[in-house]
Amino acid sequence: MRTSIATVCLSGTLAEKLRAAADAGFDGVEIFEQDLVVSPHSAEQIRQRAQDLGLTLDLFQPFRDFEGVEEEQFLNNLRRLEAKFQLMNRLGIEMILLCSNVGTATINDDDLFVEQLRRAGDLAAQYNVKIAYEALAWGKFVNDFEHAHAIVEKVNHEAVGTCLDTFHILSRGWATDAVENIAAEKIFFVQLADAPKLSMDILSWSRHHRVFPGEGDFDLVKFMVHLAKSGYDGPISLEIFNDSFRKADVGRTAIDGLRSLRWLEDQTLNALSVEERPSALQLQALPEVAEPDGVDFLEISTGRLGETIRVLHQLGFRLGGHHCSKQEYQVWTQGDVRIVVCDRGPTGAPTTIAAMGFDTPDPEAAHARAELLRARTVDRPHIAGEVDLKGVYAPDGVELFFSASSSDGFPEWLVEFGVEKQEKPDIPSLITAIDHVNLAQPWQHFDEAVLFYTALMALETVREDEFPSPIGLVRNQVMRSPNDAVRLLLSVAPENGEQGDFLNAAYPEHIALATDDIVTVAARARKRGLNFLPVPDNYFDDLQARFDLSPEFLETLKENNLLYDRDEHGEFLHFYTRTLGTLFFEVVERRDGFAGWGETNAPVRLAAQYREVRDLERGIPS
Amino acid sequence: MRTSIATVCLSGTLAEKLRAAADAGFDGVEIFEQDLVVSPHSAEQIRQRAQDLGLTLDLFQPFRDFEGVEEEQFLNNLRRLEAKFQLMNRLGIEMILLCSNVGTATINDDDLFVEQLRRAGDLAAQYNVKIAYEALAWGKFVNDFEHAHAIVEKVNHEAVGTCLDTFHILSRGWATDAVENIAAEKIFFVQLADAPKLSMDILSWSRHHRVFPGEGDFDLVKFMVHLAKSGYDGPISLEIFNDSFRKADVGRTAIDGLRSLRWLEDQTLNALSVEERPSALQLQALPEVAEPDGVDFLEISTGRLGETIRVLHQLGFRLGGHHCSKQEYQVWTQGDVRIVVCDRGPTGAPTTIAAMGFDTPDPEAAHARAELLRARTVDRPHIAGEVDLKGVYAPDGVELFFSASSSDGFPEWLVEFGVEKQEKPDIPSLITAIDHVNLAQPWQHFDEAVLFYTALMALETVREDEFPSPIGLVRNQVMRSPNDAVRLLLSVAPENGEQGDFLNAAYPEHIALATDDIVTVAARARKRGLNFLPVPDNYFDDLQARFDLSPEFLETLKENNLLYDRDEHGEFLHFYTRTLGTLFFEVVERRDGFAGWGETNAPVRLAAQYREVRDLERGIPS
Incomplete structure (x- = not known):
């Protein structure tokens, strides 16, 4: 063509x-x-x-x-x-x-x-x-x-x-x-x-x-x-x-x-049907793309290792090990959830999402397709014997890796971190999966990002929301794989607000972890000293007015800093951690097929994060 | 109320x-x-x-x-x-x-x-x-x-x-x-x-x-x-x-x-009619505002005095004198057009529009009204005997002064610069007036600026245009006094382009001077070595296709770097100077009541200015 x-x-x-x-x-x-x-x-x-x-x-x-x-x-x-x-x-x-x-x-x-x-x-x-x-x-x-x-x-x-x-x-x-x-x-x-x-x-x-x-x-x-x-x-x-x-x-x-x-x-x-394909336009095919089966790993990069691994531990992650040849890398695991941490030394550099690995039926084909689609290949050094993950840069600079799907839930590269298969715990972990990843997009690359994930990963756009923060409207595009194994939220912060210094910190990215027992996860985290993002009492008053919840249930929510939502399918309970630089974690429990992602409560979160950043800038301890 | x-x-x-x-x-x-x-x-x-x-x-x-x-x-x-x-x-x-x-x-x-x-x-x-x-x-x-x-x-x-x-x-x-x-x-x-x-x-x-x-x-x-x-x-x-x-x-x-x-x-x-005025709303009146009679002066501020006064001279201005008590101020005049230059020393600070004085029938009332409308008063020092001009800050920080209208065209404050009434030349000057002033507005203060000039100066919005530049669409609001004595163009540059470094320089403000004989003004300027903003040959080709001009006339335009436009009333000829920091001058000749301001040609100008700035950044001499 x-x-x-x-x-x-x-x-x-x-x-x-x-x-x-x-x-x-x-x-x-x-x-x-x-x-x-x-x-x-x-x-x-x-x-x-x-x-x-x-x-x-x-x-x-x-x-x-x-x-x-x-x-x-x-x-x-x-x-x-x-x-x-x-x-x-x-x-x-x-x-x-x-x-x-x-x-x-x-x-x-x-x-x-x-x-x-x-x-x-x-x-x-x-x-x-x-x-x-x-x-x-x-x-x-x-x-x-x-x-x-x-x-x-x-x-x-x-x-x-x-x-x-x-x-x-x-x-x-x-x-x-x-x-x-x-x-x-x-x-x-x-x-x-x-x-x-x-x-x-x-x-x-x-x-x-x-x-x-x-x-x-x-x-x-x-x-x-x-x-x-x-x-x-x-x-x-x-x-x-x-x-x-x-x-x-x-x-x-x-x-x-x-x-x-x-x-x-x-x-x-x-x-086109096979007979129709030979056309004067001379259409060329790309290598076929299959939707991802799941999230293999997320990688975060930080110049504040101490506080990052403290939060991971508070959320129930255990240190899997350090990489055999690249000493700055360590992996933290909980069940099938793997978070690679890249220690950038005590530089104070903010904690950010650096890479995402998605389980891909045919990584070679996916990578070849990505290159034909003009994505730039990530060139990570690896030595003989190490897994050579194929990856490309997403529009916002995050590295996107095409991992080989592992039928037994144990990806090959874990061995490089000294993790052995039998080390997997017998008791089921409380965190069961990555529910979704929220990536902040620069406004000028937003449409590009939607096409990028559609064309390279076969994700589909699901819904678009818009909600208020104290410094402007945030636009949010939900994308997911049709099998629901991968969910991305692409957020666009308000363009160039006068309060620009707040922007990065006030619109952090986040990783949402799924659980079937959020109350226990919250209790464990509290015991381990997690800094929850505070939820205002006014929110609970309004929740009560909206949903007519039982006093006991409302008390459980309050005690555990849990936010709540409900749709025609089921219920949604979730909490947020305080922000590490520009990244925070969320833990979510979906009951009975709740289909949203907490957009109703996002303004509450954004307001709390805004106050946190503002107070930090003013030197007020949080 | x-x-x-x-x-x-x-x-x-x-x-x-x-x-x-x-x-x-x-x-x-x-x-x-x-x-x-x-x-x-x-x-x-x-x-x-x-x-x-x-x-x-x-x-x-x-x-x-x-x-x-x-x-x-x-x-x-x-x-x-x-x-x-x-x-x-x-x-x-x-x-x-x-x-x-x-x-x-x-x-x-x-x-x-x-x-x-x-x-x-x-x-x-x-x-x-x-x-x-x-x-x-x-x-x-x-x-x-x-x-x-x-x-x-x-x-x-x-x-x-x-x-x-x-x-x-x-x-x-x-x-x-x-x-x-x-x-x-x-x-x-x-x-x-x-x-x-x-x-x-x-x-x-x-x-x-x-x-x-x-x-x-x-x-x-x-x-x-x-x-x-x-x-x-x-x-x-x-x-x-x-x-x-x-x-x-x-x-x-x-x-x-x-x-x-x-x-x-x-x-x-x-x-409301006088009988209707006493209402339960208890409406309070502001001091009456009258439309301005004209532009008393424009003040530009510069850290590059040499090149600024060179351009003023090339455009036919003469040094009127220096201020008696504030030595950094000098005034340049041509007929009734007065441009005050504030020399900020050899700091290299860009040349900008710092203040505008509009002839106002009742300056005290206008200032009192402005204060009731919550404009911030400019506090300029003045010593006994000097004219105490009342002024307020416009939304973009430009100082707006309410000058007393002078029936004989000789404002009182000129004496402070050593200018005497009889010094006015007998031969009419080529530049006859300020045709319009173009002010760049930060996007977030654009609506505020429209209300500001409406409420404080009784200007009215005339038309809004939008035209392309190499780095985005520029929005332009024309405002003027109903008597047409004052015309302002408020421009908004594209929000937060990736090529942000170019923004200020590529969207400069400008002062448009009116003449009845632009060819002579251009010839004089050329003789004095003015750097005209270059007009591409392609522009003249297109002009010819659009308007079927005579070869002689087209040659006159080309020779003098003149741009051209025509509407149902008449014709418009104009040229631009190269930019001094973030300010340039335009000279315009309106024939037979042409009503626009050159918006058709603005993209040509913006493209030339963009190239100029880009080449400067790359160290290419212009």
Whole structure:
């Protein structure tokens, strides 16, 4: 599949955009006119630069407000168009995008549109260029791709064809089935965009909130299946107007975009029947991905070893051992839960989540797939005889390892820590699993992270929440493997609050441990001196008003600093530890299939953490 | 007028919110329940704290999903409500906000709503509290304040009244005339919110985009006029859900809010006829504000004096003289345009706009008004005999001075710089006026700035634009005095881009100077060696395609680095200087009443400035 990207998706100068598109691995780009207008480089220089970078220049865009006007204005529009044809000849671009008239059309007459586009086609032919006519979703008289294509068919000119743009089609809710009936040679160009479902005016939605395929709610796979069946063989190009992309690092955005196309290509291939697969698009498959079976280990890194292992012990973990060759690593275990601790020395560096290992049916394939999806491989030294875990960096810098699933619950690498199989305790441990991991995402990598975990790990987005903290709204995306073995919460802290110094500490990441007996876990932790995050009395008053709990049960909650929630399935009890740097632990007990993760109580936690950080900054002992 | 604010408008802990509301000068607050739930302070402590701060606790809110349910669920709702009444008694709050049912109502029957609210009223009476029933704009069966009030009238219970919330009324476009017909004793509470006109779902609009009165598009004055006529005498309270306020500095937000109420109070009084003015609301007037007659002076501050005065000279300014007592100040003049330069010594500090003096018909009144609107007074030292300019700090820290209008164009303070009246040149100067001043606003103070200039200077918002730069979208609000003597452009740079180091330098502020002969100004500047901001050739190619200019005219533009625009009125020619630190100059010529300010060409400028800064950072000479 030939990949392309519109320069408007990317930040920086035109030269920077071309470089980033080439580095990411795109085959070509669309030149967004404004990017050229503000560039100090001439058309000839841009043409040469693209050639040097191995990029084709696939489209010049957009040309607006052309058809449906009186003859005098039309002649002026034709003059404008001719100037662009001349520019395209200088650039060496063969195709221009002509959008259905939004602003100046006064005559709603298909025959006139046909006539005017045909005259445009005649002019295009003189310059050896072609016109791809696109229905904008908010076009004045033409806003539907089928209507636009009907006009193109009537024009019946070899220089005039259709441009399909998924945003303009899917934002209006048009069915895409008709795409496969369009004659392939009449589809001149295809632009892809995804978008979250938002109820706002289409223009604002389009200009600010488009995202790359796989990051929104549109069914692009279905569209691609119809397109493949049509016989189209041109470039598949991204055209994304997104406020975040405009200001984010250009190289990262380009890689994110290429990843979205590779993923979509693979999804499309899988959605086609075997007979349908050989298509003009020449879709390439990725190595198959299987959902993870569970969490092999979590690794935390700390410059405050003492307080970190104290909390692990308070929560019931036991030291498994130290790594044979890398002395800074130790492992703490409790049943099948394994937490590797990397001791960064007494540097005071905060405790953070450094790596996650997920049990993966075929680690080699998963890693190969990740690399094809442009994830950067983690290069950890290992000596002969040690397990060589394959891993890649997630968008937030956390290392993601593809562990081999161990049927007996004893992963091979544990041996390197001196842990022997028989050392596993006979009595069942109170902590039974990792319930979920909460990772804080920088706002500019949030959409990228959703696609990353979807494309690399076959996780799926479950729900999005938003809740208040004392310094702004926190957005939260829950992702999980369909088998529920792995659950991730991706949180985005408020952008750039004035109280910025609090941000990292007030929005810590966390590891939630599952138990079937939280009261006993809490009692043990209390006995061992754990610093619970305090829960205010007002919270319990409100809980009582909401749920009409028995006085005894309420007392149990209060005594153990437990928070509570209930849904149509069951109950949820949980407590939080105080924060170690930017990381804390949560212990959760789900009763009868409670499906949430404690979002109702998150504001209580965030307020307590905010007070903790603020008091620390003011030198008030907690 | 009694002022109040809901704690949900403010960031921080409940204790911090109370402190900020009291410091700003509010009479009372509404306790937003969630703020109490997450607070470590008991109801009794909060009650005491408010009393110590001199704040009344006016409302407890919200209580949701009460009426329109089956009896069993209703009894549970009544139990929930009773728990809140008990809490209100502890807090010493007499009024609770009960919102029309959004989630759980299943029975659409006004008689049932009446019966259930009456039973709630009976319970409220037992606790000596009252219920203010409010129609949410997205209420399931009740979403209109007139409907809600009709229900309240049928309930006919002294503990049950109506709460009016302007967001819920005006977002639906309901007329507010009926407000004055509601019996005053049945209006239990009034909440105000303004909002920009947005076409999105009402719930998202309400939860994220409300602003303080005067910062949005709602006609709140009209609402207040009807309310005043109704005879209502309770608090006027702000209830603003705004993503920015949630993360901004709590003290500033509270002051911004109080300012909005004081301004609205004054506007309401002015909108009432003299006979109507004595109202139960006891509205207080502010000193009258008159629009400014012009720009008296602009003051720039610099640690790079040499390059600053070089540019001033290149643009045709002459040194007027140095200040008699403050040696770091000098004034540069050209006709009636006066630019004061504050030399901060060879510190390398960037050149910035430090102050603006606007010709004001009554400076004393303007300053008194500003102080009542909680602006902070600038305290500049002056010695006997010197003009004592009154000024206040604008939200972005720029000092705003109220200058006495000088009928002869020669302000008194110029004498302190040794400038004598007769020194004014006989030949008319090429630069005729300050066309506009462009101030960069931190995103979190943008709405505040709009209200500030509206309330203090009687400026009005004209238009809002948004345009792309290489590192994100820039938002721009044009404000001007109705007589067009003063024009301000408030720009907001993209929030927190990854390329943050570029931000200040790449979004500089600027001073636009007006001329009737830009070609001569440009020629003189070129002769004197001005560094023009370069305009790319591609721009001129596109200009030609758009406007079909004569080759001679296009050549004139190119030669002089002039940008061009045209609207239905006339033409606009302008050039930019290179940036001094974070400030640059623009010279503009308006022909035949061109009404814009060059927004079409702003992306060209921003791209050139971006390249300049980037190259500087990379050590490439410009």
